[in-house]
Amino acid sequence: MTRSRTAALLVVAAALPALLTGCSPGGTTGVSTAAGGGAAGTREAAPAQVTPGSGAATSGSAAAGSAANPASVNPLSAKPVSAKPVPVPTGVTAGYAVVDVTTGKTVAQARQHHRFRSASVVKILIAVDYLERRRGAVPAGDRALLTRMLRGSDDDAATALWRRGGQGEIVRRVARRIGLAETAPPPAAKPGFWGYTAISAADIALVYRYLLRRAEPRVRDFVLGELRKASKCASDGFDQYFGIPRAAPRPWAIKQGWSGYGATPPVRCVRSTVASYRIGAVTMGGNPVDFGRPVLHTTGVIGDRLIMVVLTLQPSGASFTKSAERVTKLARDLYLSLA
DSSP states (O other): OOHHHHHHHHHHHHHHHHHHHSSOTTSSSSOOTTTTHHHHHHHHHSOOOOOTTOOOOOOSHHHHHHHHOGGGOOTTSSSOOOOOOOOOOTTOEEEEEEEETTTTEEEEEESTTOOEEOGGGGHHHHHHHHHHHOOSOOOHHHHHHHHHHHHSOOHHHHHHHHHHTTTHHHHHHHHHHHTOSSOBOOOTTOTTOGGGOEEOHHHHHHHHHHHHHTSOHHHHHHHHHHHHTOOSBOTTSOBOOOSHHHHSOSOEEEEEEEESSOSSOGGGTOOOOSOOOOOOEEEETTEEEEOSSOEEEEEEEETTTEEEEEEEEOOTTOOHHHHHHHHHHHHHHHHHHTO
16 A cells, blocks of 8 residues: 555544534534634633623523523533633622632632722631631530631621630731731721721632641531531621522532621611721722722632632612622622633
């Protein structure tokens, strides 16, 4: 057999699967991967840099169906995940980060290093610090405080543990241990205000990665176990099933945060008479933290694959209900962008 005939037969053999199936070996329909499939593969492998306010256009009934039903999509499959641009609602300042736990890559982010006041998200740090400093069995009374703080976001429980742990020293210890760059204690004038701790989306994503990958099993299992049992109604009567719980299917472990909406949930239709402690923006190392506008945060682990942290400053005077709707839409859009 001549060399030319041998070469011709090899070409036919290589092309045969495409002739039988109508697809190229790479899965495209006769389109060169240099123009299409190769670019898509590159987007999956590299983290997406997401800019607030940019829109992602979708087409076709499949995309519309996914947007209508987040539970029908599964970004938690074995393939690498990457995000499409997600718009931030008008009037909202958002910092978010989504991390693929398997690869350790941030697959979606916007202003992930921007500082926000933590509200109740700092309760994760309080729990981690307590458990890592205590080597023996946790007393029943303290276990009850931790459970109330993590499941129902109980403020009184958090305050008791905050005072006993040395207030701002809790934040400093955890920041040093995990390597948190933007996290800092409350302003010196407000040492008892644990909700004024400065955090960023990038730092809170690191906290979840620490719990999943580096923390002692007893610490990881307790904290994430309680967050998986987060109650729909928080201890103060607010509905804390906004954001991740309404954007992604179970299982998830969540820690939410809200501040600036008074002490009474909107369903009771009563304005809070509690004194307001708004002190405006405070600059910390050139990265200001706004203590005036309402904040609403949703953070957690979705399945065992994704970490999602969405921190937001809402418009001045915004209602809790409207703020929750905006955060839920942002979290849902982020989740669907990874499908």
